[in-house]
Amino acid sequence: MMKLEPAMLKKMVHAVITTRPDELTCDECFGEIDRFVEMELAGKNAAEAMPLVEDHLQRCHDCHEEFEALLAVLKALHAEE
Amino acid sequence: MPKRTNQEWLAELKSPEHNQAGLSAHNQALVDLRALLVRGLGYAVANRYHVPEADLEDFAQEALLKILDGLDTFRGESLFTTWANKIAINVAFSELRRLRWKDVSLQDLVAPYEDSGDFTPEVLTDSSPSPEQRMNQRMMIEKVQEIINEELTDRQRTAMIAVMMEGMPIREVARRMGSNRNALYKLLHDARSHLKARMQLEGISPQKVLAAFE
Ligand SMILES: [Zn+2]
DSSP: OOOOOHHHHHHHHHHHHTOOTTOOOHHHHHHHHHHHHHHHHTTOOHHHHSHHHHHHHHHOHHHHHHHHHHHHHHHHHHHHO | OOOOOHHHHHHHHSSOOSSHHHHHHHHHHHHHHHHHHHHHHHHHHTTTOOOOHHHHHHHHHHHHHHHHHTGGGOOSSSOHHHHHHHHHHHHHHHHHHHHHTTTOOHHHHHGGGGOOSOOOOHHHHHHOSOHHHHHHHHHHHHHHHHHHHHHSOHHHHHHHIIIIITOOOHHHHHHHTTOOHHHHHHHHHHHHHHHHHHHHHTTOOHHHHHHTTO
């Protein structure tokens, strides 16, 4: 038996209803993330150009964390130059 | 550090030509890339993890080996340095997550969700405006719990609690389940797909479930 708090239930239902058949796995997302970050840095709409990457980043905490880190790294290295 | 094109990085990092110029270009590229990765990792962990400089250098070294090993998989769709940095971040964060979660067992994480007995979340008695809505919420919770219990395997339930409710990194859950990151993502995706299909089958509008908790 699994017990849920309402807040947890809400979070889970949201994740369930937004499930789509064509989601990327973490490895697939990882394969695209460098291109995604560079688009973002170039001021282009990466989320629109690569919706499946955006979708994965919205649901996967780990990949999102690495995405934000990569973005921060590129910005900082760029500022050094 | 000199600016290099992607082609120059690849040429210099691949097995060097056996002459003095080739060797020294190769060595210089290794030195430059390692230094770049260490600098990048410093920015990557800032505000996230507390990491001694020596560890950053270890991560960079490990990443460097991985990068050299995988040069053929670089598709040239980004700058080489962007690609290299993403690998370094993945290497470092994977290890940092492993350390952060090393004393946590899946059993401990899941136990609170397996409690038996009456289920009366406090939120229901506190914030619900009307008895009618309270009733509605209770019914929704019971229904969704029933679906979860019927549709998911133990493995799926455990993974879902660990990742979704408790925020355990997917790779850490996978490690404890004798699986890998990709397979575990698929397992979670399957679980969500099953729940979604069953909700549709039962005519439970997700909007209604969510609205019950507005
Ligand atoms: Zn992911």
